[in-house]
Amino acid sequence: MKHYRHFLIILLALGIFFAWKQLSAQLVDEQIAEKVRHATVRLITAEPKRQIKFDDGHSFPILYPRGLGSGFFVDHDQIATNIHCVAGKTKIFAKLVGTETFYDIEGVTASDPENDLVILKVASKGPKPLALGNSDAVQIGEPIAAIGSSGGGIEGEIIQGKVYNRRHSDEWFRLKAKLLPGNSGGPILSSKGVIGIAVQTASSSYGFISYAIPSNTLKELLEKADTAKPLDLEKWQQERAILAYDYHSLAQNRFKDAQNRFKEGKLDMKNTHLFFQRAIELLGKAIERYQSHKSHLLRGNVYEKLKEYQKAIDDYTECIKLKPDFAGAYHFRGVAKWKRHLYEKAIADFEEAIALIPADALSYMLMGDSKLKLKRYEEAVVDFGKAIKLIPNNAHAYYNRGTARYEWGKLEEAREKNEAAQNQYQAADQDLDEALRLIWNRTRQSLPPDKDLNEALKSDPIWPRASHNLKLVKEALERLE
Incomplete structure (x- = not known):
């Protein structure tokens, strides 16, 4: 009976513990909500939807509020938000969430079209602003x-x-x-x-x-930000950088829409390319008005989709001139060079990207692939290893490293260094086996109920190649026994 009572006490204690844990999580949520809500706003515009006409011929516009997005106070009289939330609007209000408190927006104190950021000036003092972290x-x-x-x-x-x-x-x-x-x-x-x-x-x-x-x-x-002289919303909309932002946004939407519709089977390749060309024209108009590194980058992306790799490289180079510390431009230029089989030049760009962002697994992957194609197998193995360290469940990286080790083993075998060759074959066997295991697990977990696992594996881009290379590795190991 005493043991039973102790057991009940333990169960009760565990119940209290888990209830406390759950309550703690809820309290954290409430603390976050309370901390943020007091300074977060819903941006609203009032636009005429229809006119009321009077007998004397006069008309009066009926205004309907329309939500534009969110924002938050970064100072007592300034709100941060995205440019795309307010672009094209000349009359904006900010409504404090969960309240009926409204603030008039009287202008813009600063904007950054490259990052879709704008600071709005409010006409009256708002709540305590949110603290920005690092x-x-x-x-x-x-x-x-x-x-x-x-x-x-x-x-x-x-x-x-x-x-x-x-x-x-x-x-x-x-x-x-x-x-x-x-x-x-x-x-x-x-x-x-x-x-x-x-x-x-x-x-x-x-x-x-x-x-x-x-x-x-x-x-x-x-x-x-210049709070003393906020720029009127209508005048701000006509700034060259903001007009360029509008063209850039249109091009970006056209580019994304074309890709999505092509994937859904709603556009054929010819019409998809027409959409891409229209995006390039719009980006040209954007760049005429404002030299934006992002517009050059996006145009490079579009050219790359059209397989016009040299034009893509030229745009990525312009992007780098405008923003020399931009890792993404080096990475994408490296990709375009890699697609042109300019492997040495691609490696140089991937190295620059990694120097700026050391945790760049994709640049390590493509740099390793470039070295693999240049038959620099030992260096390729090191690069794929770094990609695996950054993304441990990366089946493609295991497949690539296994392939590089297999090729390295063949090279050692040709030199009659059988022990070194065997070491590489054994390591390749482990890598390729791990690649297949990861693909199998991933496919099985995401498999629809009505689809066959073996058929799904056959359609995987890596599975057949990894299976083939693993067979070659095992044959090589048998040969050296």
């Missing part, structure tokens, strides 16, 4: 929370997620979080404070991936 200190896998006005006008909703990595094109954070269009311009929080500003979301093979502009980029813009 985005350079953010770690991959770090938990984050986004808050803003998501779909359906829901205000102050918290969306949890994690930092996935940084993308090459602009070093924005990739987030494993399903943000919605209304979240654009809202704050992204971690334990370090506001570490980013929500800007985009997209679906991918990894699920929904969202993007955030690093808070340190916002800090730089705030240093340039």
